[in-house]
Each structure stands twice: as C-alpha cells, then as structure tokens.
Amino acid sequence: MLIRFMKNNLIRPSIVKMLAYTPGEQPRIPGLIKLNTNETPYPPSPKVARAIRRILNGSLRLYPDPVCLNLRAAIAKRYGFKIDEVFCGNGSDEILGACFRAFVDGGQVVQFPFPTYSLYPVLSKIHHARIREIPCGKDFSLALAQFDPRATLTFVANPNSPTGTLLSNAFLRKLARRLKGVLVIDEAYVDFAKSHALPLVRTEKNVIVTRTSSKSFALAGLRVGYAIGNRELIGALFKIKDSYNLDRLAQAAGQAAIEDIAYHRRLIKKVNRTREWCRRELIKRGWHTPPSEGNFLFTRPARHPAKKWLDILRKNKILIRWFEHPQIRDWLRISIGSDAEMRQLLKIVDKSN
Amino acid sequence: MLIRFMKNNLIRPSIVKMLAYTPGEQPRIPGLIKLNTNETPYPPSPKVARAIRRILNGSLRLYPDPVCLNLRAAIAKRYGFKIDEVFCGNGSDEILGACFRAFVDGGQVVQFPFPTYSLYPVLSKIHHARIREIPCGKDFSLALAQFDPRATLTFVANPNSPTGTLLSNAFLRKLARRLKGVLVIDEAYVDFAKSHALPLVRTEKNVIVTRTSSKSFALAGLRVGYAIGNRELIGALFKIKDSYNLDRLAQAAGQAAIEDIAYHRRLIKKVNRTREWCRRELIKRGWHTPPSEGNFLFTRPARHPAKKWLDILRKNKILIRWFEHPQIRDWLRISIGSDAEMRQLLKIVDKSN
Numbered sequence: 001m002l003i004r005f006m007k008n009n010l011i012r013p014s015i016v017k018m019l020a021y022t023p024g025e026q027p028r029i030p031g032l033i034k035l036n037t038n039e040t041p042y043p044p045s046p047k048v049a050r051a052i053r054r055i056l057n058g059s060l061r062l063y064p065d066p067v068c069l070n071l072r073a074a075i076a077k078r079y080g081f082k083i084d085e086v087f088c089g090n091g092s093d094e095i096l097g098a099c100f101r102a103f104v105d106g107g108q109v110v111q112f113p114f115p116t117y118s119l120y121p122v123l124s125k126i127h128h129a130r131i132r133e134i135p136c137g138k139d140f141s142l143a144l145a146q147f148d149p150r151a152t153l154t155f156v157a158n159p160n161s162p163t164g165t166l167l168s169n170a171f172l173r174k175l176a177r178r179l180k181g182v183l184v185i186d187e188a189y190v191d192f193a194k195s196h197a198l199p200l201v202r203t204e205k206n207v208i209v210t211r212t213s214s215k216s217f218a219l220a221g222l223r224v225g226y227a228i229g230n231r232e233l234i235g236a237l238f239k240i241k242d243s244y245n246l247d248r249l250a251q252a253a254g255q256a257a258i259e260d261i262a263y264h265r266r267l268i269k270k271v272n273r274t275r276e277w278c279r280r281e282l283i284k285r286g287w288h289t290p291p292s293e294g295n296f297l298f299t300r301p302a303r304h305p306a307k308k309w310l311d312i313l314r315k316n317k318i319l320i321r322w323f324e325h326p327q328i329r330d331w332l333r334i335s336i337g338s339d340a341e342m343r344q345l346l347k348i349v350d351k352s353n
Numbered sequence: 354m355l356i357r358f359m360k361n362n363l364i365r366p367s368i369v370k371m372l373a374y375t376p377g378e379q380p381r382i383p384g385l386i387k388l389n390t391n392e393t394p395y396p397p398s399p400k401v402a403r404a405i406r407r408i409l410n411g412s413l414r415l416y417p418d419p420v421c422l423n424l425r426a427a428i429a430k431r432y433g434f435k436i437d438e439v440f441c442g443n444g445s446d447e448i449l450g451a452c453f454r455a456f457v458d459g460g461q462v463v464q465f466p467f468p469t470y471s472l473y474p475v476l477s478k479i480h481h482a483r484i485r486e487i488p489c490g491k492d493f494s495l496a497l498a499q500f501d502p503r504a505t506l507t508f509v510a511n512p513n514s515p516t517g518t519l520l521s522n523a524f525l526r527k528l529a530r531r532l533k534g535v536l537v538i539d540e541a542y543v544d545f546a547k548s549h550a551l552p553l554v555r556t557e558k559n560v561i562v563t564r565t566s567s568k569s570f571a572l573a574g575l576r577v578g579y580a581i582g583n584r585e586l587i588g589a590l591f592k593i594k595d596s597y598n599l600d601r602l603a604q605a606a607g608q609a610a611i612e613d614i615a616y617h618r619r620l621i622k623k624v625n626r627t628r629e630w631c632r633r634e635l636i637k638r639g640w641h642t643p644p645s646e647g648n649f650l651f652t653r654p655a656r657h658p659a660k661k662w663l664d665i666l667r668k669n670k671i672l673i674r675w676f677e678h679p680q681i682r683d684w685l686r687i688s689i690g691s692d693a694e695m696r697q698l699l700k701i702v703d704k705s706n
Binding site: 010011012014015016018019034037039040041042043044048049052053055056058059060061062063064090091093094097101102103104105106119126127128181182205206214218219220221222223232233236239240242243244245246247248249250253 | 589
C-alpha cells in the first residue's frame with residue numbers, strides 16, 4: 001500500500017490496527033507473463049465487446065438498471081433459477097461484503113477454512129465478527145466436525161484457492177444442515193471443476209452460492225459477480241446493496257458473456273486441458289502437484305524453496321503467487337496461462353531444476 | 354423492490370425491519386422525458402468512448418489497477434492535490450458506505466440534515482449507527498448550533514438535494530472545527546454551484562469531500578466516484594475497500610472525462626443556463642422556485658398539489674421526483690434536461706396551470 005497508517009482517533013481503532021487485503025500484483029511491465037492472479041489467458045466472448053459498443057452510442061449518461069434485470073434473467077435462465085433467486089454485485093467481493101452487512105451483527109462467529117481466500121478475514125475484521133479459522137489437514141482436507149454449528153456465517157471456497165481442492169456436494173449438504181447460520185459457497189473457480197453446488201440451493205434454505213465472471217468468463221477487468229440462493233437471503237442482499245452497484249457496461253458485458261455458452265465451454269475446456277498437461281509436466285520434474293479443480297495449480301517445487309522459485313521466475317518475467325504462511329510457504333500457486341506461457345514457465349524451471 | 358421480506362432468523366433483525374433505499378425510477382418507456390434522477394441530458398465527452406474502445410481490444414481479461422493510479426493522478430492533477438489524498442469508488446455511494454466502515458463503530462452518532470440524500474439514513478441503519486437528523490429551517494437553512502459536536506460522522510450534501518441550497522465555505526469551516534468526528538461534504542452536484550469546499554481539505558484534517566462523475570460528467574451509467582481528504586482518512590478508506598472496486602472501463606472513462614476540462618465546462622455552462630431560464634419560467638407561472646445550485650430545481654407548484662403535478666406530468670410521459678414527507682410533500686424536484694425537454698415540461702404545465 002502507498003500509505004502508512006498512524007494513530008488517528010478519527011478512524012476506528014480496529015481499522016487502524018488492520019492490515020489491508022493485499023491483492024496479487026498488477027504490474028505494467030511489457031512482456032511479463034502473469035500467472036499470479038488466476039486471470040484467463042484468452043479474451044472474453046467477442047459478443048462482450050459488441051454489447052459494450054452498443055451502449056457507447058448514447059446511454060452512458062443514464063443510470064444503470066438498479067436491479068440488473070436483464071443480467072439476472074440471463075443468469076437465472078442459464079442455471080435454471082428464478083430471477084428473485086439471483087443477486088448481482090460489483091465482483092463477487094462486493095457480494096461477500098454484502099453477506100456480512102445482511103447476516104452478521106458485531107461479535108458473532110464467522111468461520112472459514114485456512115488456507116483460503118484471504119478476503120474473508122479482512123471482511124470479518126471490518127465487520128467486528130469473531131473469526132474462527134478451520135485448519136485444513138496436511139492434504140488440505142476438511143472434516144465436518146471442525147465446523148462450529150452456531151456460526152452466523154460460514155465461507156467455503158469451492159474449489160478452494162490456493163489449494164485447488166473440491167468438496168463434494170454430499171459433504172456440503174451435510175455441512176449446510178449442520179449449520180444454524182448462512183453457508184456461502186464461493187464458487188469463483190467452479191467452472192473449471194467437475195461439480196458445482198447449485199443443486200444445494202434448491203434444497204438448503206441457508207445456502208448462497210457466489211460466482212464471478214473474472215475467471216472462466218475472462219472478465220476480470222470488469223467486476224461482475226453473482227449470487228444464487230433462496231429468495232429470502234437474496235432479498236436481504238438487495239436491501240443493503242448500493243442503489244446502483246453495477247454499471248451499464250458491466251451489466252451488458254456480463255449478460256453477453258453468460259449467454260455465449262458455446263464460447264464459455266470452449267474456453268474452460270482449453271484451460272483445463274492446459275492445466276492437466278502442465279500438471280503432468282511439473283510432476284515429471286519432481287514438483288509435488290496434486291490435482292486442481294481451478295484454473296491454477298498448487299505445487300510444492302523441487303530443488304529450491306518455493307520463495308526462491310518465486311524470485312527465479314520473477315527475474316525471468318514470470319509472476320506467480322507465493323503466500324508467506326508456515327502451512328503453505330513451501331507451495332506455489334501458478335495460474336494456467338496459454339500453452340506458450342506455460343512452455344516458457346517450464347523452460348525457466350528446467351534451467352534451475 | 355421485487356421481494357417481500359419475511360421474518361427469518363438467518364438475517365440480521367435490523368435488516369429484516371429495514372426498508373431498502375428506493376432509487377428514482379429507471380423505466381424503459383420510449384419517448385419518456387426523464388427529469389427524476391438528475392442525469393445530464395448531454396452525452397459524456399467523446400474521449401470517454403475512445404478510452405473505452407481502446408480497452409476492448411485486449412485487456413478486459415486482466416484485473417484492473419486495484420488502486421486506480423491513473424485515474425487518481427488525473428483527479429489529483431486537476432484539483433491540485435497529491436495522489437494519496439484521493440480515493441476512488443464504485444460511485445460516490447460506495448465511498449459513503451466506506452466512510453461508515455472506516456470511521457463508525459456500532460452505536461455511535463451519525464448526523465445529517467433533513468431533507469437530504471436518503472442514502473445516509475439507510476447506511477446508518479446498516480451500520481448500527483445512532484441517527485441524528487437535523488431539521489432544516491423553512492427556507493432549508495441550517496444553523497451551526499444544530500450540529501452535535503460529538504458526532505462520529507457528519508454528512509452534508511452541498512449543494513443539497515433535493516433543496517438545491519449551498520452552504521458557504523465559511524460555514525463549513527466553522528462546522529468542521531466544531532466537530533470531533535469526520536465531516537463528509539458530499540459534493541455530487543457541486544460542479545453546477547458557485548463554490549466548492551476543496552480548499553477546506555487543505556486546512557481541516559477531518560474533512561472528506563466526495564464527488565461523482567454521474568452528474569456533471571454525464572457518466573451515471575458508469576460508477577465513478579471520488580473522495581479527496583487528508584491522507585490519514587483516505588488511507589483508512591483504502592484499508593477497507595474491496596480489492597478491485599473500480600473496473601477497467603470505469604477507470605479509463607473517468608480519467609478521460611476528468612481530463613477533458615473544456616468539454617466539462619461547456620456542459621456545466623449549458624445546464625446552468627437552462628436551469629436559470631427554466632427557473633424564471635416557473636416563477637412566471639406562479640411556482641415558488643428558490644435559486645438552485647444543482648442540476649435540478651426544487652419548486653413548490655401553483656394550482657395543484659405537488660403529487661397531482663407528478664401524476665399529470667407522468668401521464669404526459671415526463672418523470673419528475675416527489676418525496677412523500679410532510680416537510681417537502683408540497684415540493685417537486687425537477688432535473689434540468691435539454692432545452693427541448695424543459696420546453697415540453699413547460700408546455701404540459703401551461704395546460705393545467
């Protein structure tokens with residue numbers, strides 16, 4: 001961050017103490033291969049640009065639809081839900097924050113596994129929740145009994161980042177039924193996985209599934225997230241949202257991307273194929289690389305410590321992600337880029353492996 | 354809203370009780386004259402579309418700059434501040450919410466005048482603040498002594514909506530010095546006014562000025578708000594913001610709009626000229642219409658009650674805004690449209706006046 005924070009009685013003490021969430025770097029070095037923030041190497045559907053161009057001819061001066069009807073209708077149609085079971089947000093990050101404002105009073109328990117998306121603890125602190133971190137096993141597995149049934153809000157990223165692991169719907173259903181509070185299943189990466197939890201929304205009244213167009217729809221540059229859940233929960237999110245939380249271009253782009261099913265499927269297939277090939281190549285090189293259900297691999301490298309590999313790759317203009325925490329500091333998260341980008345990665349690996 | 358809210362112990366009791374903020378209608382009737390949400394009748398700078406088109410050729414798949422450096426640099430340059438005195442948000446609405454998360458713990462006093470922007474009480478309820486509403490005088494004036502010095506957060510929309518009144522910088526400076534907490538001066542409409550409060554940011558450590566590109570920059574369809582304040586306060590907003598709160602297109606569009614100073618000035622001049630002409634015309638017709646410093650007029654109509662005029666105009670495909678509250682139910686807020694739109698309004702008025 002740019003700014004140092006001093007004691008200041010204008011600012012909430014809990015915020016003064018807090019460290020900001022650190023997103024993966026977004027540097028602007030030409031020729032850089034960015035495998036650090038799980039973006040997609042391919043562009044979005046060409047229908048996205050067309051939809052945006054249409055709006056440029058006139059309506060930018062007008063407020064967007066405050067309730068995103070067309071976009072929600074497209075999502076509802078594609079996944080077989082009713083429009084009032086769908087909420088849209090400025091990225092799924094906004095939806096995660098909205099879940100706190102709708103469901104959590106200060107002092108209540110919010111739980112999530114570790115390691116996982118590092119925004120959950122940041123949001124928990126902002127909203128004065130009591131954080132309960134559930135440590136994953138050595139193989140990044142979780143047991144039902146680890147979850148506190150009384151938690152007001154439970155987050156499970158599925159597939160999980162950075163580990164790439166997927167919980168079964170049978171597990172998630174048991175978890176939902178164990179919990180008194182709301183279960184948010186954060187499916188940012190689910191389109192790259194072999195199953196998804198939307199069927200649970202139909203049977204479990206306390207489940208919200210969140211998704212994003214940043215990964216499999218190749219729209220990280222826009223911010224289009226959505227949530228699917230029963231209408232009571234979705235209705236609460238509507239109550240506390242900003243009046244115009246999603247701009248015209250994002251709504252139109254999101255809709256175009258969601259509706260282009262053929263393009264979406266092709267893109268996912270391509271990324272997954274590259275992931276599987278790349279996984280085999282890393283394993284050949286002695287890197288411990290469990291299966292991943294996301295558009296990234298989580299791998300324990302050979303020969304050098306993970307941090308050293310981070311530096312080696314960075315020197316060669318390849319950015320990947322490393323997390324400074326005892327449980328995962330031996331691991332690297334590598335986003336799946338194009339085949340050429342992954343070949344370049346393997347080439348650099350081979351030089352120092 | 355689409356959804357009825359039932360008792361549900363998954364949702365915070367305060368949210369269950371709450372009514373959602375109701376934005377002005379955004380209907381899609383062809384030929385409608387929209388004078389109800391203070392949009393601008395003219396398109397944004399042509400440089401906006403150009404900036405957006407450039408991004409369509411490639412980088413939508415990549416995350417935006419999380420800290421909006423180029424946009425903030427443009428704002429800092431235009432208004433003579435340092436880049437770390439500038440924060441950008443997904444509309445100034447997001448910034449207003451961020452002020453709660455950064456400065457207000459539950460149970461603290463948040464104050465604002467009445468009538469004013471109806472989002473302040475909504476946000477106050479979401480964040481468990483104790484609301485202190487400061488009633489305006491009959492002429493919509495405010496006295497310094499009405500403000501509670503101990504309030505944690507004070508909002509003053511300046512110019513105020515729906516009244517169009519402007520507080521002087523001398524008043525605001527005294528107010529800032531009276532207050533122990535943070536003073537947010539919401540300048541959504543200030544570009545149409547004869548003064549602005551940015552000079553106060555330089556001398557008062559507890560002042561944040563918020564602005565939007567929705568009005569004078571004709572970018573309501575995007576969501577680009579910004580805040581200028583001392584770096585301690587701005588730094589706190591950065592800590593609690595979503596990691597990528599402003600998308601690529603919004604950042605580029607906002608920057609292009611801010612940098613096209615000549616276009617911006619022309620647009621403001623045009624709107625203000627129409628406003629003054631329209632005000633004289635309404636006064637001629639016996640409508641009590643005080644001066645306004647926004648891109649709207651607040652007027653007490655002749656002959657029929659305000660609500661009746663709302664219906665008459667709606668029947669004639671003109672939307673304006675009426676607020677159901679005893680103190681202002683005799684008034685109408687009319688956004689300044691194009692000359693042709695205002696002529697049409699006056700024509701309908703003449704038929705029933």
